[in-house]
Amino acid sequence: xxxxxxxxxxxxxxxxxxxxxxxxxxxxxxxxxxxxxxxxxxxxxxxxxxxxxxxxxxxxxxxxxxxxxxxxxxxxxxxxxxxxxxxxxxxxxxxxxxxxxxxxxxxxxxxxxxxxxxxxxxxxxxxxxxxxxxxxxxxxxxxxxxxxxxxxxxxxxxxxxxxxxxxxxxxxxxxxxxxxxxxxxxxxxxxxxxxxxxxxxxxxxxxxxxxxxxxxxxxxxxxxxxxxxxxxxxxxxxxxxxxxxxxxxxxxxxxxxxxxxxxxxxxxxxxxxxxxxxxxxxxxxxxxxxxxxxxxxxxxxxxxxxxxxxxxxxxxxxxxxxxxxxxxxxxxxxxxxxxxxxxxxxxxxxxxxxxxxxxxxxxxxxxxxxxxxxxxxxxxxxxxxxxxxxxxxxxxxxxxxxxxxxxxxxxxxxxxxxxxxxxxxxxxxxxxxxxxxxxxxxxxxxxxxxxxxxxxxxxxxxxxxxxxxxxxxxxxxxxxxxxxxxxxxxxxxxxxxxxxxxxxxxxxxxxxxxxxxxxxxxxxxxxxxxxxxxxxxxxxxxxxxxxxxxxxxxxxxxxxxxxxxxxxxxxxxxxxxxxxxxxxxxxxxxxxxxxxxxxxxxxxxxxxxxxxxxxxxxxxxxxxx
Amino acid sequence: xxxxxxxxxxxxxxxxxxxxxxxxxxxxxxxxxxxxxxxxxxxxxxxxxxxxxxxxxxxxxxxxxxxxxxxxxxxxxxxxxxxxxxxxxxxxxxxxxxxxxxxxxxxxxxxxxxxxxxxxxxxxxxxxxxxxxxxxxxxxxxxxxxxxxxxxxxxxxxxxxxxxxxxxxx
Amino acid sequence: xxxxxxxxxxxxxxxxxxxxxxxxxxxxxxxxxxxxxxxxxxxxxxxxxxxxxxxxxxxxxxxxxxxxxxxxxxxxxxxxxxxxxxxxxxxxxxxxxxxxxx
Numbered sequence: 001x002x003x004x005x006x007x008x009x010x011x012x013x014x015x016x017x018x019x020x021x022x023x024x025x026x027x028x029x030x031x032x033x034x035x036x037x038x039x040x041x042x043x044x045x046x047x048x049x050x051x052x053x054x055x056x057x058x059x060x061x062x063x064x065x066x067x068x069x070x071x072x073x074x075x076x077x078x079x080x081x082x083x084x085x086x087x088x089x090x091x092x093x094x095x096x097x098x099x100x101x102x103x104x105x106x107x108x109x110x111x112x113x114x115x116x117x118x119x120x121x122x123x124x125x126x127x128x129x130x131x132x133x134x135x136x137x138x139x140x141x142x143x144x145x146x147x148x149x150x151x152x153x154x155x156x157x158x159x160x161x162x163x164x165x166x167x168x169x170x171x172x173x174x175x176x177x178x179x180x181x182x183x184x185x186x187x188x189x190x191x192x193x194x195x196x197x198x199x200x201x202x203x204x205x206x207x208x209x210x211x212x213x214x215x216x217x218x219x220x221x222x223x224x225x226x227x228x229x230x231x232x233x234x235x236x237x238x239x240x241x242x243x244x245x246x247x248x249x250x251x252x253x254x255x256x257x258x259x260x261x262x263x264x265x266x267x268x269x270x271x272x273x274x275x276x277x278x279x280x281x282x283x284x285x286x287x288x289x290x291x292x293x294x295x296x297x298x299x300x301x302x303x304x305x306x307x308x309x310x311x312x313x314x315x316x317x318x319x320x321x322x323x324x325x326x327x328x329x330x331x332x333x334x335x336x337x338x339x340x341x342x343x344x345x346x347x348x349x350x351x352x353x354x355x356x357x358x359x360x361x362x363x364x365x366x367x368x369x370x371x372x373x374x375x376x377x378x379x380x381x382x383x384x385x386x387x388x389x390x391x392x393x394x395x396x397x398x399x400x401x402x403x404x405x406x407x408x409x410x411x412x413x414x415x416x417x418x419x420x421x422x423x424x425x426x427x428x429x430x431x432x433x434x435x436x437x438x439x440x441x442x443x444x445x446x447x448x449x450x451x452x453x454x455x456x457x458x459x460x461x462x463x464x465x466x467x468x469x470x471x472x473x474x475x476x477x478x479x480x481x482x483x484x485x486x487x488x489x490x491x492x493x494x495x496x497x498x499x500x501x502x503x504x505x506x507x508x509x510x511x512x513x514x515x516x517x518x519x520x521x522x523x524x525x526x527x528x529x530x531x532x533x534x535x536x537x538x539x540x541x542x543x544x545x546x547x548x549x550x551x552x553x554x555x556x557x558x559x560x561x562x563x564x565x566x567x568x569x570x571x572x573x574x575x576x577x578x579x580x581x582x583x584x585x586x587x588x589x590x591x592x593x594x595x596x597x598x599x600x601x602x603x604x605x606x607x608x609x610x611x612x613x614x615x616x617x618x619x620x621x622x623x624x625x
Numbered sequence: 626x627x628x629x630x631x632x633x634x635x636x637x638x639x640x641x642x643x644x645x646x647x648x649x650x651x652x653x654x655x656x657x658x659x660x661x662x663x664x665x666x667x668x669x670x671x672x673x674x675x676x677x678x679x680x681x682x683x684x685x686x687x688x689x690x691x692x693x694x695x696x697x698x699x700x701x702x703x704x705x706x707x708x709x710x711x712x713x714x715x716x717x718x719x720x721x722x723x724x725x726x727x728x729x730x731x732x733x734x735x736x737x738x739x740x741x742x743x744x745x746x747x748x749x750x751x752x753x754x755x756x757x758x759x760x761x762x763x764x765x766x767x768x769x770x771x772x773x774x775x776x777x778x779x780x781x782x783x784x785x786x787x788x789x790x791x792x793x794x795x
Numbered sequence: 796x797x798x799x800x801x802x803x804x805x806x807x808x809x810x811x812x813x814x815x816x817x818x819x820x821x822x823x824x825x826x827x828x829x830x831x832x833x834x835x836x837x838x839x840x841x842x843x844x845x846x847x848x849x850x851x852x853x854x855x856x857x858x859x860x861x862x863x864x865x866x867x868x869x870x871x872x873x874x875x876x877x878x879x880x881x882x883x884x885x886x887x888x889x890x891x892x893x894x895x896x897x
Contacts, residue, residue, distance in 0.1 A: 606826070610716055610818050613723045620730060633797050637805050644812040644832060653824050660828050663809070667835055670805075673797065675849065676842045679858045683838075686862055691831065691869045698824055698873045702880045712822040720818035724811040731807035740799045740847065757859075760852045768856075772863045779867035787874035 069310055073116040073244050076317045081109040081232060083452035087325055088228045090449035091332055101141055105232070108134035112237040116244065120180035121170055124245065128166065128209070132159040135238050139225040151221040157575070158218040162208015169201030173252075199257040202249060203264075210242025210294050212268045219291055220275075223283040227328030230283060231321045234290045243297045243313050247306035262302025262396075266407045266414075269295025271560055273417040277424070282327050285425050289374060290320055292414055296389055299411060305392030312385035315373065315460075319382055322370035322456030329363045329449055330429065362450055364430045366457035373460035375422040376415055381460050386415055633673050640666040651711050653699050661692050678754045802843035810836035823876045827869065834865045 085105060111134055114127030133156075140152030174180065176194050206212065211219040219239070223230055233239060246253075246261070253261070269292045276288035293316050300309040373382035393408050643663035650656050664687045671680035761769050809832055816829030838858045845854025 606716060606818050606821075610719045610723055613727065613814065613818070614719075617723065617726050617730065624734075630797070633801075637801060641805060641808055644809045647828065647832065648812055648815050648819065653822055656825055656828055660831060663832065664835060667809075667839060670802070670839065671842055674802065674842050674846055676845065676855050676858070679838075679842055679855050679862075682859060682862055683835075686866055687831070687835075691866060694869060694873055695824065695827065698876060701877060702824065712820050712825055714819050715821050716818055720815050723818065724815040727814065728807060728811040731810070732804060735800060735803045735807060740844075757852060757855060760856060765856050768860055772860055775867055776863060779870050783870040783874035786871065787877050 069244070069247055069306075070116045072310065072314060073240070074113065076240070076314060077109060077112050077116060077237060080317055080321050081105070081112075081237070083321065083455060084228045084232045084325075087231075087328070087449050087452045088226075091226065091228050091328055101138070101226070104134055104137045104141075105229070108138060108232065108237055112241060115241050121173065121249070122180040124248075125163075125166060125170060128205070128241065128245075129163065131238055131241055132156065132163065132209070135159075135222070135233055138229040138233070139222045141226055141229065142224070145224065147221075148224040151218070151224040155218040155222050157571070158211075159208045161571075162205045165201045165204025165208075167205075169198045169205065172198035172201060195252060196254045196256050199249070199253045200260060202252070203246070203257065203261055206242035206246055206298075207264070208242075209245075210239045210298065211291050212242075212264050212295065212298060220284045220287040223281070223287050227283065227324060227331060230287070231324030231328065234287070234320050234324060239290065239294055240313055240317065243294065243301070243309055246298065246301045247310050247313075250301060250306045258302045258304060260302075262299050262404075262407055265295045265298030265300075265302055266410050267295070268292070269299060269414045270410055273414045273421070275557055275560075276421045277417060282330065282425065282429065283324075285421060286320070286323055286327060289418065289421065290316075292418065293320070293374075296386070296411065296414060299407065300389040300392050303389075303393045303396035303407075305388070305396070308385070308388035308392040311388050312382075315381035315385040318456050318459040319370040319373035319380075322366060322453060322460060323374060325449070325453045325456065326363050326367040326370065329453065330360065332449070333360065360430075363453070366453045367430065368426060369457040370460050371422045371426050375419040377419075390415070629673065633670065636666040636669040636673070639663075640670065653712060654696070656712075657692055657695050657699060660695075661688055664688060664692075678757045796846060799843050799846065802839060806836040806839040806843070808836075809833075809839070823879065824873075827872050827876065830872075831865060831869065834861060834868075838862065
């Protein structure tokens with residue numbers, strides 16, 4: 001039962017020595033996780049505890065607390081991590097830091113499993129920090145790139161800010177209940193005033209880790225890391241840790257705290273979705289989409305349905321990992337092709353891409369499958385989980401009009417925008433004419449990279465959640481959902497309509513765009529009459545669309561960007577003035593002390609003995625008299 | 626004052642004097658000889674303290690073994706360095722301060738305590754060597770074996786360290 | 796039986812003399828001699844206290860094992876000293892300043 005932790009540890013150790021053993025061990029741990037999942041699922045929580053250490057009379061225990069949520073997470077984490085490991089053997093082949101890479105990947109997985117399995121909040125915090133550290137190492141894996149190093153420190157700093165909140169929350173909980181044990185905390189039923197503060201502090205930690213509203217900018221920057229790492233961070237481990245923590249301690253949250261959480265979540269979702277619309281870097285689009293999906297999950301938790309959030313986390317893990325790995329394939333093969341053809345352009349910029357469906361048919365299909373799940377098309381898993389979230393919010397908003405309605409409508413808008421940017425990405429990358437890539441000898445990647453992608457893409461269809469493609473009450477949701485059964489058939493109907501509408505819109509917008517630009521292109525050298533008859537309306541349409549794009553959306557983005565820049569400057573100032581000042585002060589202090597003690601250390605053994613004896617004598621006099 | 630008492634204080638005085646002069650002597654060879662004198666008188670004190678076996682071991686091992694090895698070491702190093710075996714002193718003030726204050730502390734505490742024998746004047750009837758033999762093979766058999774292994778390790782280690790033949794692998 | 800204080804005082808005196816030898820002498824072999832002296836002083840303590848419990852042999856046994864360990868220590872220590880002579884061509888421990896921070 002506990003064996004999979006052991007195997008996690010082993011995999012961590014072994015990947016130091018033999019990098020290619022690492023996927024094998026992850027496979028073992030994934031299998032054992034599957035077994036654990038099979039045993040635990042739907043049953044009573046499984047608890048193992050042993051004494052960790054004692055401070056005074058306070059006995060802190062460490063242990064394992066396995067319930068449905070954590071069993072599900074264990075499965076997700078090990079499975080995705082295994083696929084990413086396999087994929088990485090292809091992606092990172094030939095990289096010089098591959099040993100470090102694999103060991104950190106194993107460590108990352110291990111730390112995440114620790115978060116998932118830990119039975120006390122303190123232990124969760126320890127592993128939480130380990131996850132932060134591992135992500136720092138992985139994001140900054142290409143440490144020679146200044147952007148990567150900056151992004152890694154940024155991610156680390158943002159996590160620190162959140163962790164400070166987490167720590168304060170922990171202290172509050174400890175002083176008020178005297179226990180970190182999750183099972184015992186769950187018994188605290190009464191609503192106390194401190195709970196609001198404590199849970200908001202915990203949520204602050206979640207904000208850092210899951211990239212919620214004030215602290216969201218590190219995640220897009222984190223795209224400087226290797227793409228499989230992005231997949232792992234986004235899908236299974238790091239950002240999911242925040243959502244998982246919220247779902248784990250959802251009994252702690254008071255209604256006020258839940259409202260705050262919902263608002264923060266929806267703001268994040270809207271902002272990130274709008275940002276995703278205008279990005280041109282393929283990985284950044286995916287990053288922003290992750291943030292917006294996370295915002296939706298957080299909103300669902302705020303709406304009181306952690307089951308819906310976990311369901312979305314589950315489906316999101318698969319399709320987002322699939323998307324990232326697809327993007328990784330695109331980047332990887334284009335890089336290789338560039339090296340052969342001796343050309344250079346930014347392969348991550350989707351404006352340089354296009355028409356890849358002919359050259360990468362497999363990736364194209366996989367991307368379409370995963371992307372449809374992200375967009376929430378019917379018959380895909382994303383549809384069902386999003387449906388669950390929307391239903392939860394609909395049930396939460398009540399029948400009277402209040403600010404909660406705004407959240408509800410905003411959630412719908414977010415899902416609409418999700419469709420649009422997903423299809424924008426698919427269209428620009430895979431459809432249309434080949435631009436810079438036309439002359440490149442692009443070939444499909446090796447099987448170790450295609451296999452995981454295929455698995456993940458297949459996992460994006462609806463069957464993984466429930467048999468009925470329009471009803472999300474499948475095997476996962478029914479077990480996770482313990483409270484009253486709230487069901488609105490109309491919601492799923494509406495969302496089908498809504499998403500179809502969105503698909504149609506995006507299809508028309510982007511088809512028009514490409515067509516109109518083609519027309520424009522043709523007009524200049526073909527026929528002037530044609531220009532006045534058909535070209536002008538299409539030109540007007542095109543310019544209108546671009547106007548909307550530029551003015552409304554870009555304006556909003558700019559405002560938010562300025563706000564973020566200001567925040568970042570403030571944080572930077574804080575860093576320089578206070579943090580650095582403290583650090584420098586301590587450094588100079590220790591230098592003075594070091595110079596002082598250096599004089600003792602002359603390399604003369606007998607002098608050492610003399611000093612030691614004198615110290616012992618002083619100590620004796622001190623204690624005995 | 627019986628003869629045994631005289632012997633006891635005589636040997637105590639000899640040991641103390643030998644230890645003290647070990648501090649002042651400048652020649653390593655003389656130092657080794659003084660140490661032999663000191664150890665032998667300590668062995669005599671052992672006998673007077675009803676620890677005959679320890680005394681015999683002391684004489685055998687220290688006077689017969691260790692000191693011989695040390696004297697060999699003195700001769701070997703003297704041959705290599707070629708310098709006279711006169712030893713300089715350093716840290717004299719600090720050393721005297723440290724050991725003097727330690728001596729004061731120790732004597733203060735020793736004189737303050739009152740040690741009482743639990744069974745007064747019960748001298749074991751059977752010879753101590755007999756019971757030591759039984760003890761070594763029954764209660765203390767594990768430390769005994771471990772000590773044997775330790776001796777073996779020390780023997781091999783000393784031989785390896787001191788050997789001048791350079792192995793070609795390293 | 797002699798008063799146990801006398802044993803202990805002699806042991807303390809020898810111990811401090813050995814300590815002084817270790818600190819003061821600028822020769823590695825003399826340092827080893829000082830160590831032997833200190834070990835013997837502690838051994839004297841053990842034997843002396845064994846007089847208080849003549850039925851039990853713990854003190855004498857301990858003294859024996861201390862002697863054994865002292866033998867090992869002397870053998871290895873002398874071997875190291877010889878090696879150091881061959882390597883550094885010096886007998887003064889202070890001149891071997893590998894431990895010094897440059």
